[in-house]
Amino acid sequence: xxxxxxxxxxxxxxxxxxxxxxxxxxxxxxxxxxxxxxxxxxxxxxxxxxxxxxxxxxxxxxxxxxxxxxxxxxxxxxxxxxxxxxxxxxxxxxxxxxxxxxxxxxxxxxxxxxxxxxxxxxxxxxxxxxxxxxxxxxxxxxxxxxxxxxxxxxxxxxxxxxxxxxxxxxxxxxxxxxxxxxxxxxxxxxxxxxxxxxxxxxxxxxxxxxxxxxxxxxxxxxxxxxxxxxxxxxxxxxxxxxxxxxxxxxxxxxxxxxxxxxxxxxxxxxxxxxxxxxxxxxxxxxxxxxxxxxxxxxxxxxxxxxxxxxxxxxxxxxxxxxxxxxxxxxxxxxxxxxxxxxxxxxxxxxxxxxxxxxxxxxxxxxxxxxxxxxxxxxxxxxxxxxxxxxxxxxxxxxxxxxxxxxxxxxxxxxxxxxxxxxxxxxxxxxxxxxxxxxxxxxxxxxxxxxxxxxxxxxxxxxxxxxxxxxxxxxxxxxxxxxxxxxxxxxxxxxxxxxxxxxxxxxxxxxxxxxxxxxxxxxxxxxxxxx
Numbered sequence: 009x010x011x012x013x014x015x016x017x018x019x020x021x022x023x024x025x026x027x028x029x030x031x032x033x034x035x036x037x038x039x040x041x042x043x044x045x046x047x048x049x050x051x052x053x054x055x056x057x058x059x060x061x062x063x064x065x066x067x068x069x070x071x072x073x074x075x076x077x078x079x080x081x082x083x084x085x086x087x088x089x090x091x092x093x094x095x096x097x098x099x100x101x102x103x104x105x106x107x108x109x110x111x112x113x114x115x116x117x118x119x120x121x122x123x124x125x126x127x128x129x130x131x132x133x134x135x136x137x138x139x140x141x142x143x144x145x146x147x148x149x150x151x152x153x154x155x156x157x158x159x160x161x162x163x164x165x166x167x168x169x170x171x172x173x174x175x176x177x178x179x180x181x182x183x184x185x186x187x188x189x190x191x192x193x194x195x196x197x198x199x200x201x202x203x204x205x206x207x208x209x210x211x212x213x214x215x216x217x218x219x220x221x222x223x224x225x226x227x228x229x230x231x232x233x234x235x236x237x238x239x240x241x242x243x244x245x246x247x248x249x250x251x252x253x254x255x256x257x258x259x260x261x262x263x264x265x266x267x268x269x270x271x272x273x274x275x276x277x278x279x280x281x282x283x284x285x286x287x288x289x290x291x292x293x294x295x296x297x298x299x300x301x302x303x304x305x306x307x308x309x310x311x312x313x314x315x316x317x318x319x320x321x322x323x324x325x326x327x328x329x330x331x332x333x334x335x336x337x338x339x340x341x342x343x344x345x346x347x348x349x350x351x352x353x354x355x356x357x358x359x360x361x362x363x364x365x366x367x368x369x370x371x372x373x374x375x376x377x378x379x380x381x382x383x384x385x386x387x388x389x390x391x392x393x394x395x396x397x398x399x400x401x402x403x404x405x406x407x408x409x410x411x412x413x414x415x416x417x418x419x420x421x422x423x424x425x426x427x428x429x430x431x432x433x434x435x436x437x438x439x440x441x442x443x444x445x446x447x448x449x450x451x452x453x454x455x456x457x458x459x460x461x462x463x464x465x466x467x468x469x470x471x472x473x474x475x476x477x478x479x480x481x482x483x484x485x486x487x488x489x490x491x492x493x494x495x496x497x498x499x500x501x502x503x504x505x506x507x508x509x510x511x512x513x514x515x516x517x518x519x520x521x522x523x524x525x526x527x528x529x530x531x532x533x534x535x536x537x538x
Contacts, residue, residue, distance in 0.1 A: 012047060015039055016054045019066030023104075029065060033107050036069045044069070048077035052089075060096045064104035071096060072111040075118040093119045094135040102142040112143060113152055120156045129163035136160060140173060149180040155189035162196055170197040174210075177392070179399060188214055188225040195232060199300065208236045215259060216251045222258040228295075230259040234266040235300045242311045244270045253423065253505055254475070265291055269304070276315070278308050278333040309334065309343050310352060317353055317366040325362045337362060426473045426506050433469050433510050436528040465520045466511060467529060473506040474499050485535050 015035075022032035044051075051070045058067045071093065093115060105112045116139050123132035136157040143151050154173055161170035174194050181187045191214035198207035214229035237244045244267075247256050260267055265288055272284045285292070285305055292298040312332040316323060325337035325344070334340050344364055347353045354367040371378070403409050478499075480492050513520050525532070 012050060012054060016057060016066070019058060019063050023063045023066060026103075029104060029107070032065060036066060036108075040069060040073075044073045045077040048074045052092075055092065060099040061101060064096075064101040065107055067096060068100070068105055068108055068111055068115065072108075072115050075115050090119065090122055090131065094131070097135040097139045097142070100142060105142055106145075109143060112139070116153055116156065120160060123160065124163065129160040130166060132160045133157070133164060133166055133169055137169070137172060146180070147176045148178060150178045150182070150186050150190055152183065152186050155186060155193055158190065158193035158197060162193060162200070165200070167197050167200040170194070171201075174198070174206075177395075179395060184217070184219070185223075185225075187217060188223065188229070191217070192225050192229045192232075195229065195236070199232070199236065204236050204240045208233070208240050211236060215255075216248055219252055219255050222255055222262075226255065227259055227262045231263045231266050231295060231297060232300065234263065234270055235297060235304050238270060238273050238304045239307045242307075242314075243274060249423070269301070273304065273308065276308070276312060278305075278312070281305060281308055308332075310347055313340075313343060313347060314353060317355070320366065322363055322365045325357070325364060328364065423473075423506070426471065426508075430471060430508055430510075433471070436512065465522065465525050466513065467520065467525065467532075469510040470496065471506075471508040471510070472496055472499070472504065475503040475505065483535070489535065 018032060018035050022028040022035075051074050055067065055070055058070070060067050074089070075093065097116065097119070116136060119132050119135060123129050136153060140151060140153045140157055143153060157173060158170050161167060170193075174197060178190070191210040195207045195210040195214065198204070198210065211229050211233040215226055215233050217226075219226060234244050269281075269284060269288075272281045275281075282305060285301055289298060289301075292301045309332050313328065316328065316331060323331075325340045328344065329335070329337050329340040332340070332343075334343065341357065341362075344353070344355060344357060348355055354369055356365050356367070357363075358365070373382075478495070480495065481488050483489055483492065512518075
């Protein structure tokens with residue numbers, strides 16, 4: 009490696025035009041490695057001869073060598089070194105640092121780790137916010153730094169600072185982990201701000217995002233998703249169809265107590281829910297969710313008051329208190345007033361007789377503010393539609409995507425594939441008279457008149473969707489067929505995603521002729537006796 013003095017001279021002389029910076033980059037890559045880190049202690053003074061703005065690429069290489077050398081940062085001046093890193097992240101040239109993104113991310117993570125060790129996360133918020141904007145190729149790109157930045161905002165309880173990145177529309181994601189953490193931390197930021205619908209949106213993205221296997225982030229997100237769903241909607245909605253089936257089942261298993269909480273909540277009895285929360289408070293506390301659980305408990309009052317508005321036009325505060333299990337009419341009044349202020353119900357309270365009158369929504373949707381809001385929403389949706397159409401077009405032409413379509417169909421869309429095969433097989437039936445779906449049995453009378461012929465054949469079809477790859481021998485005789493049935497029977501229940509058993513004919517008056525058999529099942533072949 010050249011002397012440090014010569015390397016610094018190259019940095020000073022080759023940080024101008026893009027061509028010079030490209031040449032400098034090749035020199036820095038040659039000098040990079042253990043040899044540069046071995047001189048970490050001697051690198052720091054040279055940084056004083058470089059400008060973070062002008063010599064960003066070279067500054068980054070030297071700074072990263074110091075930060076990742078394994079030496080104690082106190083050897084570099086401790087707090088002063090953090091100031092150096094923070095100053096660089098704020099002032100550096102985006103064009104230059106994007107030539108070495110991994111090194112830039114290393115420096116950012118060192119800053120994050122150090123401010124967390126010092127229990128001073130607030131010191132890292134402004135530098136990391138600047139770093140996010142520097143490393144992004146566009147505001148639509150999600151970077152690994154988004155999650156680090158949001159984590160510092162959470163630890164410092166600077167929730168509003170997190171909005172600076174959460175309000176961007178994200179369309180570009182490189183690593184799945186970045187998306188899971190972004191949605192999880194983002195959801196927690198909105199919970200801290202009491203913006204529960206926004207929190208629910210991000211947590212929903214975390215638990216429904218494609219996943220090849222369950223991860224701890226999705227489990228923790230699902231716990232909060234259940235709680236926030238109860239606060240916002242009073243119930244936990246079903247998973248959308250595109251959600252991983254195995255992921256759904258695993259999340260519910262790992263968050264069983266939260267599923268039980270939602271069941272207790274749906275009963276509408278405050279006392280029962282309170283007893284359940286108290287009995288499981290240790291678990292909620294260990295999950296750092298006890299505060300949110302208490303807000304779920306409190307929301308039941310609001311949910312029960314909202315139910316009253318669907319039944320009564322007027323009701324006394326005393327009756328409201330008794331119906332929703334509040335201690336006094338005064339408590340009922342406070343809850344009703346708060347709900348009126350938040351726009352959750354429309355009502356007036358007569359202070360003389362303590363009667364509450366419930367009203368319809370007075371919004372006529374024709375005020376200037378409402379028209380502007382609707383117009384803004386339409387414009388946003390139009391822009392989003394155009395963006396999604398562009399993304400869809402680009403994906404449909406992407407060779408990498410086209411190569412993986414078959415794999416995606418077999419992994420992510422097994423349900424569609426399973427249903428497609430099922431429909432193909434059932435379409436061969438003249439009439440379907442019996443079926444059992446998830447334990448629900450139904451039977452209908454065969455509509456055709458008997459034609460006097462007796463059943464010639466019967467075909468049994470077994471469809472199985474299971475995890476993993478199953479290899480079956482070629483069926484040549486009855487022994488091979490029995491071996492296949494045994495193999496199907498030996499599949500562990502936890503690996504089975506779906507089963508369907510079809511047979512034709514189903515009715516004693518129906519007939520499957522040889523001609524129809526050969527036409528509908530051309531791949532059937534006779535079995536040998538041996």
